[in-house]
Amino acid sequence: MDNTMSHSIEKLLEEFKQGTISHEEIIRELNGIAKLPFAQVDIARQKRTGQAECVFGDGKNADQIIAITSKLYQQKQPILVTRVDASKGAECCRHLSYLSYDPLGRTLSWIPQSPAKTTNRVAVICAGTSDLFVARECITTLTVNRHVPATHFDIGVAGLHRLLNALPAIQTYDVLIVIAGMEGALPSVIAGLCAQPIIAVPTSIGYGAHQNGITTLHAMLSSCASGLTVVNIDNGYGAACAAVRFLDKL
Amino acid sequence: MDNTMSHSIEKLLEEFKQGTISHEEIIRELNGIAKLPFAQVDIARQKRTGQAECVFGDGKNADQIIAITSKLYQQKQPILVTRVDASKGAECCRHLSYLSYDPLGRTLSWIPQSPAKTTNRVAVICAGTSDLFVARECITTLTVNRHVPATHFDIGVAGLHRLLNALPAIQTYDVLIVIAGMEGALPSVIAGLCAQPIIAVPTSIGYGAHQNGITTLHAMLSSCASGLTVVNIDNGYGAACAAVRFLDKL
Amino acid sequence: MDNTMSHSIEKLLEEFKQGTISHEEIIRELNGIAKLPFAQVDIARQKRTGQAECVFGDGKNADQIIAITSKLYQQKQPILVTRVDASKGAECCRHLSYLSYDPLGRTLSWIPQSPAKTTNRVAVICAGTSDLFVARECITTLTVNRHVPATHFDIGVAGLHRLLNALPAIQTYDVLIVIAGMEGALPSVIAGLCAQPIIAVPTSIGYGAHQNGITTLHAMLSSCASGLTVVNIDNGYGAACAAVRFLDKL
């Protein structure tokens, strides 16, 4: 794995003491910040945690997004902006032609030319067609981090044969991301049948007692199948990042 | 079915007008109440709704339970008291030797000698061993109403093969009561594989995000499998009553 | 009842071993899936669980709905799409002229020519005029499954005489679907007066402490009347499916 933080604080102290690195270098090393009037872009994020910096688009206007992504593009870093609605996405693409916008997953992204690190080692599995918007965010995030996922869609537990059919393939991947709304039973069933790490993603698809996904989230956390981990509702991005942490360790 | 309310209000008015029934009779017919200083025992309940009157034991002391069950015993009605803790149960059995107490299901009951109406037409299915206390309340309620259930225990989705194994038998019953705690996925999976009426019972077994069963309850209500109905948390009694309503109609 | 799953897994294994069915046949039998790029349409659903396949329209765009319903129409299966807003409904009807759209119940449907299985055996009962949109979804679902319901509207408990007036008729049906918003008292009152299976549907009609129906839902689940079963908020579709499971058993 080539992505861990290269120098721990103790090591930096030593090198600084011995003069191997200058005062400016230790400060820069610790900081890795590109300053904007309203933001401090974390350009050292990938180096430190192994994941591309991601911009949370919700609550930011197009001007702010354009300013931040420009900074990242100057550094030739991969770009990922999540939760971008269609009109903001269009405006950003008009200004920065290298960006591409995915209306289903609601992401803006730019991926530097470079070979994939892995292919078909992680699978994105989806219970229903209505959950696809979360799967799209997840797939884009994996791709930006250069892990090309396999996909299995629409295999929820209401028609168990669809899952059993896909099971032999599912058992071949190194890590599984399982996305489901409603009662969220799919990760439990898969976790009882498979030995890999499983990251469950609850979605906001449902109504009434479903409470915008809180029920799915809590049901997944209460799973009787052991060793399931969970991320926030609709958080396809976070699930992909968790998988990247794992894949980069293999 | 011999249990519907025998006279509608309109019919009673007619008969009363024509003198077929007296003033006292119409009042008694409408009422069916045995009065106690602190309660009005509904001795016509079974005649009206097809189910044995049941006493909710929680919040009543042993003296009150003894007084009420004695009234019912005088009428030779079947007796069922739910949510009775061990010490109250023992005290009641000391006073009324015909009562029997089930410590797991926490019920007091007395069943008149009479043949079962049905046998093995309803199944009580249980996801985990920890849910058995709810199953016991359910089985006792069915038995008091003279429907002898089949049972399948400990076949939760974490080990799907246990369910698939039992499936051929499960498909033979007329109505299914499916009891589960944790994420409550079992009724969804069964509802996707079986055509019968299914009554799902969430249990309070779990912790943390499970919130004493609210999560299981809401997950079952949000099921992606269609035609599932749900009763309150740990309500083995209510699920049995719903099944009785159905079985008496067959 | 002609709708149960015709072959259990064990039976299939036997036939497959004896060569009565081929490898392709056992796979097809187990699967019953029509594949689309983004979905796996469950064309064997009706055969397996006795209910017409239903498409959950929320979170799907018109193109996806058109693709899925076309697959079902090719199989001459009845079509039901729920939670479809007016503009999506209009677009689908423009492309597939055999579909009809109900703006109140928000459903798209197509029903093959075939006689009703039952008429007036199930009643759809509604507490208030504002709950009618749920009743419409319920009635359409019953009709697609070829059970023609009776209806009683606007008989909530605030004017008890309206209910008592309808009671003699209500007592004649085989199963009751009772829809109510606000405090949801109607199913409790009916369950105390009637012996049939009762499926209660809470609605999102109310405000403030009503919390979009959570209060009605929890109140129905806490009913002091026994044997009531409940489905999710506004789930007229699910209540109809539960009734179909029952009616097909009679």
Next chain:
Amino acid sequence: MDNTMSHSIEKLLEEFKQGTISHEEIIRELNGIAKLPFAQVDIARQKRTGQAECVFGDGKNADQIIAITSKLYQQKQPILVTRVDASKGAECCRHLSYLSYDPLGRTLSWIPQSPAKTTNRVAVICAGTSDLFVARECITTLTVNRHVPATHFDIGVAGLHRLLNALPAIQTYDVLIVIAGMEGALPSVIAGLCAQPIIAVPTSIGYGAHQNGITTLHAMLSSCASGLTVVNIDNGYGAACAAVRFLDKL
């Protein structure tokens, strides 16, 4: 009504200016406080708001309760302490022999000899036997305030005939206090049949989705019957005080 605050602030200012009352008198008049090291007993409460001062026993130890009630007894004011458990109650009665303890309603009280203001003008109505502990707190509070209530117990909606039977009597009172747990439907049904002021009291009797009375409370607040008012869960004391405010106005 002889209980309103006898002097408004403006009037007091005038009298003080004119010397009709002294500096000490205006301060005492405004205050009406008996000081203890840990409390300021509101001995003018009854004069100001028409209700006897009540001590909330929860969170106070026996010593504190004894000190406060002694102060009130010196003033010959009626005494009411609510939420007192059995052991604290016994300890207080040992020290102050004029106090009486009600184990069901969990109150300590002492009532000065004086004729009732009203008899049978207010009714305490109770849905189930398990709700009686709230009714007892309510009845004691009314009695301490010298309004003797009528009572109707165990007439919940699961057996509607019990309510219809009592209806003619219920329509004769001036104000109704209606106590119910579970789904809390009784006040709605009564409010649709009666014209008097109705104070609904939700109780903590129930389980699961009932959430210790929150569901009953919210259901009562969401009632489709108009003009219902509601107090806190198990708040028999508060309901009685609201009735006293009304009865003192008649």
Next chain:
Amino acid sequence: MDNTMSHSIEKLLEEFKQGTISHEEIIRELNGIAKLPFAQVDIARQKRTGQAECVFGDGKNADQIIAITSKLYQQKQPILVTRVDASKGAECCRHLSYLSYDPLGRTLSWIPQSPAKTTNRVAVICAGTSDLFVARECITTLTVNRHVPATHFDIGVAGLHRLLNALPAIQTYDVLIVIAGMEGALPSVIAGLCAQPIIAVPTSIGYGAHQNGITTLHAMLSSCASGLTVVNIDNGYGAACAAVRFLDKL
């Protein structure tokens, strides 16, 4: 008071038996229903419970509202429709010129010419200017029921002197309706200073931890001042009805 239900069920039975009233008359008396295809208008409501029938406008379209109010107008009954948005209100007024629409309180109403029953016996008190929309619904409902209220606006506890200033006037009314959002402290403070019946109305004005009024509602229910009663969030209509029940008793 001339508004109670004139005949109890028992009395009706007697008269019917003796032939004083005919079969049609007893049915009509019990029913008081004007039937529409989608609704059963409760034209006997005022006679039975002393309050004008009110139509809950939310969830009904303009056509339905027009049909129902026309029925009521034929009976020369006062008309009140609540929760009507501006466009629906305009459409109704175009068709039925006798209706008037209040955009702040969002009501449609028509009031028959008749003298007020009371004037300035009930006060509508409002903590803040943002709560006025609830006060308007309340005032209109009182007026439709012919009780003309006094009003005190914008006297919340953040500037206590405004309340103390109004206190002498407030102490003169027979019943107080106190409307507040945010933390809802005003009813508590008034209840500690006044002896009348007090109906507290929480509003949805606030944000964050205020949770659309749930916090205000629960705070009012938890008031340390005794004898406060509460209605649902923003329920100016319900508070007025509760006051009418009281005023008609005086």
Next chain:
Amino acid sequence: MDNTMSHSIEKLLEEFKQGTISHEEIIRELNGIAKLPFAQVDIARQKRTGQAECVFGDGKNADQIIAITSKLYQQKQPILVTRVDASKGAECCRHLSYLSYDPLGRTLSWIPQSPAKTTNRVAVICAGTSDLFVARECITTLTVNRHVPATHFDIGVAGLHRLLNALPAIQTYDVLIVIAGMEGALPSVIAGLCAQPIIAVPTSIGYGAHQNGITTLHAMLSSCASGLTVVNIDNGYGAACAAVRFLDKL
């Protein structure tokens, strides 16, 4: 500090008795109210509590805001209106040209010419760029009260080095306002490193389990770092007022 209430009630009583102040003067002193038909503007607020009167714009229309701010402007008091959307803001500015509108912080304000009381004694610290709208409301409120804040933006804990970098500066201020959404960890970390008073402001930025800021709010209240105080979600205004209370005491 020159802002406390200059006369306590006791003192006023004395002066009034001695004739130093007239009847009108004591009333005016106690009141400080400018009356409008729908509001009572608290023009003595600043004198009494040291903070400029603020108008809560949500739920008020432009006409009401214009009427109230005009009253304040007549008194030459600083003006602050919060929660004003863009169209209302524009309408107010058209009518009252001295007002200025901030679209990010959604405030209308007018600040009398007068020197700042403090500069850089309070810092407004922000975890993420999406939280800036709350910071803007906070900064404007401080400025209206004549305290000019320092600012540190975008230094959330996901990139700890950004915080450590700013720490030396942060330790120099007298009071810290720390604004964060998501999990809200920033105030905890700062409180463990700094000795000043810290006011934490949770924001509504987040999704799913974040529940519009309730999670951030509760997390900040549960902080393991001691001496943190918290205001409502998105309440930049309230945090500024709390800081003003403190700064005016220094």
Next chain:
Amino acid sequence: MDNTMSHSIEKLLEEFKQGTISHEEIIRELNGIAKLPFAQVDIARQKRTGQAECVFGDGKNADQIIAITSKLYQQKQPILVTRVDASKGAECCRHLSYLSYDPLGRTLSWIPQSPAKTTNRVAVICAGTSDLFVARECITTLTVNRHVPATHFDIGVAGLHRLLNALPAIQTYDVLIVIAGMEGALPSVIAGLCAQPIIAVPTSIGYGAHQNGITTLHAMLSSCASGLTVVNIDNGYGAACAAVRFLDKL
């Protein structure tokens, strides 16, 4: 103020580079940790944040508390352990005779001999007698930090005159800690009358809709009075720490 962190990280780096402090010294300075097998006692806490280290007693057994407090006693640091039940408290006092236990506030403490920093600059104000346990924790924490508070108990808004009476005194303190349960209105009323910093503490005293203090907490956060800050439910300790942060700045 002599309590800020004496060396920022940047300064430490400089001194370390110049050899003014050794490698061991910089590590010790940064750490200030006394290691135990199961804990790392933060003996530099007071130096860094101005507050005495406090041990959260809940979830720790007596052995662990004894081990930790012994470490602190060796450093002659003041000792405060909160949330200690009576039996644990007794056991600790048996082993370490210098500790004293307060059964009402549930604290263990030891205070080194040293003069108070301030007296009567902070006031602890309490709405009701049942809230005293929180006041005790608060007072002990202030005392351990050498700020001697003034106190005002039992002056809740249900008897407003008690508050108005105490107001002249209350207006003289530099910071107010206001403790209330139930609806928590007291801090709002005080904040409208006083100009000082106010820290509100909600308590768990109440029942039903009070939800163990969540309602009080949310009501205080929703206060219409500006500049109120809030700490967690029953968190007398945290309120005291917030006051210490302020008092040390004066």
Next chain:
Amino acid sequence: MDNTMSHSIEKLLEEFKQGTISHEEIIRELNGIAKLPFAQVDIARQKRTGQAECVFGDGKNADQIIAITSKLYQQKQPILVTRVDASKGAECCRHLSYLSYDPLGRTLSWIPQSPAKTTNRVAVICAGTSDLFVARECITTLTVNRHVPATHFDIGVAGLHRLLNALPAIQTYDVLIVIAGMEGALPSVIAGLCAQPIIAVPTSIGYGAHQNGITTLHAMLSSCASGLTVVNIDNGYGAACAAVRFLDKL
């Protein structure tokens, strides 16, 4: 990795067809169930999912636990029973002397003699001393699965230097389990500094707004640091299982 399910369903079908395995063998292979009257012990769990079967002790009595663990011991499988209170633990140990009970982590376990698979590849990190009971359950589960963890206790964010001190060591492990109560900020801070997979465990340690851990859980799920995964409250067992899924893949 040697723990995946050795035969997929398709492969089994093939072998069965070709006679390589008998009818009994395919059934046994699919099942792997040891039957008890009340349970179906999943003895093939480890083979299928790579984790030792674990018994959830809550809701089971000592007799049931003894019966189930005996079955597992016969198979020489490692034994783990979680959530066992002290008295049940003692009773089980009396009967089955090979079991050992951990009172802090509340587990019963028996570990077959066999070398560890990994040592110091996974770290169990704990924010506070009060969270240790969760850490113990986690450590025991890892040990039963033959992964020996490193540990870092009491390094919560209130004293950030404790964390920074441990950081160099923490960056060397392959997977991190981070346990925290209160506001749960530790995993966020670590995730911003480290590149490994991180499993966050919220604990029930806290009070008031902490809501028994729901706040910690939701805060962790809302983390601004990317790639964090979360398990249920106090679920040390589940976090260990997730780590095992990962470690077995390396």
